[in-house]
Amino acid sequence: MAIVAGCDIGSVSGKAVLFDGQRILASAVIPSRPLPAVTAEEVLGLAAGQAGVSPGDIAYLVGTGYGRVKVPGAQKTVSEITCHARGAAFYNRDAATLIDVGGQDSKVISLSPEGSGQVLEFSMNDKCAAGTGRFLEVMAKVFEMPIERFGGAALRARRCLAISSQCTVFAESEVVCLIGQEKDMNEIIAGICDAVAARVATLVGRVTLREKVYMSGGVAKNQGVRQRLESRLGVKIWELAGDPLIAGALGAALIAMDALNKQRP
């Protein structure tokens, strides 16, 4: 049984998936280290350990994410867009639109209807922190609150306060101002989640929106952003059947398996 791996080195975290052609053998997620190569080595080692194999047993390795070219030993590199699409279609064959909101960028991918994970069109924001996990992170710091609690807080809000600034830096001052005015914290957080959703909705507007719509990336776990996005787009956003955080690494592993199969006589 050949083992392949996908390694997704993002700006916030490194992810690795080991795959045997049928199922995910192991996966790991770690915070990104300063050097992408170190992140890759660590996260791959961790996943391999979980699967009870050594990194040397990996027959084919594909790197993805912004640090993809730095993944030691990767036989090829593939963009996050292609990998996320493959990973999402593996989890849910009926995925027609994938919204991936990561730590540093966000993208919307339109997938082919037959469930192969082929990309039909996409739009991306990799220039501006608004509409990404980074925006939420900055705001979580303002509240001195773990980011994981943000989603729940937003859901508890009775209404959503408007954050009008598009830029993270200005929005931060706006939030500080609202806190100073002793506005309800949950309502401010709901406003923050809505600001992210508004930016992502603009990206969605650049592709043909088809259902079912799924979400991946770290922000997919934030219920507050998901709910605001659903209401802005007027569609239900489904949870992927597997961990959305590793969808990119999984896609890379699937591509690795294809490449290995092509190499075989």
Place this chain on the structure above:
Amino acid sequence: MPNLKGFQFKTYDFSKRLDTKVDLIEVINNTVAKAFRNQPEPVRWIFEPLLQYIDELNYCREHPDKVVYRHFTFAPEMVYAMDCVSFVPEALTFIMPTEYLCALVDEGREMGMPDHWCGFLGGVLAPIMYGRLPQPKAILHCNQPCDNSVAQGTVLAESYPDTEMFILDNPYTDDEAGVQFCAEQLREGFKYLERMTGQKLDLDRFRQVMKNSARAYELIYQINEYKKAVPCPIPTSVILRTTSGAFYGLTGTGGLVQWLEKHLADAKMRYEKGIGGFRQEKLRVVWNLSWPVFDYSVYDWMEEAFGAIAVAYHSAEPFYQPPPDLDYSKASFEVLLRELALRNNNHAMGRQGRGHMMTFVDDSLKWCREFKADAGIFAGHWQCQANWAAAQLTKEKLMEELGIPMLVMVVDQLDPRVVSAEQMASRMEPFLEMVTAKKEGSVQ
């Protein structure tokens, strides 16, 4: 398989601020001109139009009475017909080393140039305002293709207060009324040039210039027939770098005709031998607006990683077709004037910056269809306003009518600090992966 690994894009050293108060033409002579002349024999011919233009720049320094500033969308035939030299200030930004361009953009900003000026215009603002360029005898300007360029007209007027300007109002329509509208203005333009230069228009010279120009157009149409072949026999670097450059600035000259004859012979030879411009063509791309010129390694990356070649640069493709039976040696001034108006209305970048938005969209469709493109890339500066209005519609039409996708991205053609080659590649990578998968009918 696509792989960014190990690919080295061009690097720049911006740590030292270059002295911009220098003779820019001399800088060009000592850098790019030398590099072009030192190209190995088999490819040196490719750079001839650029060298021809550099020679013209040098001629301007020695013959100040011949210098006519020409806006880049103005057909150059008029200037050559007057036996003058067409000096396009922006052409300097196009060929000068990137480090100089960036230093000049910075100098322009320090003088108050707004951030939204592109490097193409912004790189010559300071040299114009500080009088570092050859003084013009006359200035031909026009009201397109964008507001930055119109604002540059004001800069020219203020910087050369003793040189009256001629501003062409380009027509909106493409019909006979539009041609006549332009022709009547060009008639006045000739009178203006006669007054400013003190020279009379020589009809025989005008005839010869128009004949050269017609021949250049005929040749480029023949070359384009070869571009339709799969594999395309003409390398990307020739298509983007020189053909377009030549069509911006040299129509009407004998030098361009000679070069295009060589170009055609080369294309024919390669076509007959089945030699592609790139050894393994897989994808054919049309650049729908502008194309980055600060780092040609981005095109090498596209070829190496995806086998993606450029088959056309929309804004420099020819739309004017000379009438086949026109005897230029006997043509009257009126006939020549009408032909010149037609050329002017269809001049590279001029046609794309004026008139109805559907002209841009339909032209994109035309080139993508004719050159069998697998994808379009719309790359432009955010201030190329009119064209951005057409971007989404072009994208939709390409998909609807040809089933091909178009990537839209912001670039500054000349200033890598806006979007670097690496950033461009990271945008193009998923796009080209998608196009590859679609073409091969398989998933990555």
